[in-house]
Amino acid sequence: MIKITLKDGSNLDIEQGSTILQVAKKISEGLARNATCGEVNGEIKDLRYELHENCNLVIHTFQEDDLEGKKAYWHTSSHIMAQAVKRLFPNAKIAIGPSIDEGFYYDFDVEKPFTDEDKAKIEEEMKKIIKENLEIKRFSLPRKDALKLMENEPYKIELIKDLPEGEEISFYEQGNFTDLCAGPHVESTGKIKTIKILSSSGAYWRGSEKNKMLQRIYAISFPKASMLEDYLNLLEEAKQRDHRKIGKEQEIFMTHPLVGSGLPMYLPNGATIRRILERYIQDKEIELGYEHVYTPSLANVELYKTSGHWEHYKEDMFPVMKMENEEMVLRPMNCPHHMLVYKNKLHSYRDLPIKIGELANDFRYEASGSVCGLERVRQMCQNDAHLFVRPDQIKEEVGKVLNLIFEVYQKDFGFPSSAFSFRLSLRDKNNKEKYIDNDKMWETAESQLREILKQLKIDFYEAEGEAAFYGPKIDIQIKTALNHDITIPTCQLDFALPERFDLSFIGEDGKEHRPVVIHRAILGSSDRFISFLIEETKGAFPLWLCPTQVKILPITDNQHEYANKIKNQFTKKRIRVVVDDRNEKTGYKIREAQLEKIPYMLIVGPKEVDENLVSIRSREDGDIGTMSIEQFEEKILNEIDTKKN
């Protein structure tokens, strides 16, 4: 332990090897709450951080592995933005301006939204402030003085008032601009080298749609111009793999205003991918003892009043269709139907688990601003199943579901594990309206899921307020090309619906017992999975899923017959093959097939016809020489068969 003496005379014990960052955090976390003025006289040194007078932690670094350094860098940049806006628009009120995963933003309350010209001017002004190389100084004030200092900034006043009693109220000052801020920062504005304003948009004050909408400006900054260039290239690459762009180019899906927003139509290519995927996942499920059903997309409102959807999920449902003496709705989920399927007959404890699956169309009235290609739609096809299990089977069955997820995503598709994160989605205890009210049920279910994740040694994070209304979930989250955080597979534990539908099984003791339901989706929805597949593969689908697996390119008209003969032979073996018999040169046809990401091109000219051969060009390896028709057939069938489609 090292003893540090603070200016106010109090001492702080710090572990050997602590970084200055850790010291500063201890001070600000209240270990030395009264020590608003600190001075280190211990022997701690960390070249990346420095503790100045007044607990002003100064950060000198900007490195991939140094999150604190990046945050401080971007946070300082956001202060520069606020200063620039205040210089150009003195009436603007400043709200908050944090660093984010990539860059930073600042929210302003202004009379008119920023135009492109405004943003260009702001960027210029920011560059000026950087040039001025203003020193960044920290100071703290008692609440009263803090409120006085910020009297013209209503949002800051609100923030100060919300700070708990006893919390240090610190400010950072650069030139004539001062902002309420906990820090840390870099030492002066000159440390920021390049900045770029990326976009602006509206954002609700404090994230609530009940509050006023402020104007948010997003930007990013780096210590080197080349890093900015790299970052912008990365953004451009992300745009290139956007599933909406590739989906259009490769004729996977389309939309039409006459059909409506959030209602994509699958073109033949997309329909093929979807059909193969849906067969694949159902076959997997059948191997694992699932039984599939078909249930209607419509139901009587009473069904959802029984399930609790009406109470908790009504806002997300399409409105009621009122008929003469009944009220129908489009279903947003399939659970209620499946509950009734289970209830259709009496079950013994020996029959459990019972696994009821369905590729089911669900309808959700998503906000018009949030629909997005195949990623977020208003009609989706869920790869849904409900497992009816005994309480003693929960752990094993949830484990099996997680295993199936690993098998599909890692083994069969080979997606990198870095693409996913596991989220334990819990309820928000303070929001009684959103969730079924039964504290004991929630606590049991949440801790069971947590325990399973720990036992399987899966890295996960917890998120409050993300549960389904009926129970907690294990969600597998991915980041899309647009940096949206979305769920694909999910596994949910539900003690509520069995109760509401009064489900039971007959136990060993001859008495009725309550089963537990596990809701799970592996592909999530076909739609969302395909959007993910497109972005992850950049449109170069694995062979077994390709709408066209083989394209035959005859060199002249004289090989059309031969090409069609091969096509017919392959088609009988369920190889998806087309002949490009247009009057075009071979180079042209190859270029086009390559851009279409066709896995195999078979080039056939007089030589191949004579010797009963095909010249093969692969998507990845280019020209790979000739083979007999039979040899190639065997090769491709082997490659396809690895996924048993």
Add this chain to the structure above:
RNA sequence: GCUUCCAUAGCUCAGUAGGUAGAGUGCUACCUUGGUAAGGUAGAGGUCACGGGUUCAAUUCCCGUUGGAAGCUCCA
């Protein structure tokens, strides 16, 4: 749903400081029968998203609707 921006040929986009439009690509025909990423010529294609308003005149300006984009809110 909210804030901002956008909508011109099948696709990608230019253009008109208000006088009804153009390129590339694709499509069709003809010439060319070509061996591993673009052969040539010609032609067809648009009530400039839809509905109002201002104007002698609107694709262009204004309002509304629909659809799209970014973000916010919400969510598989």
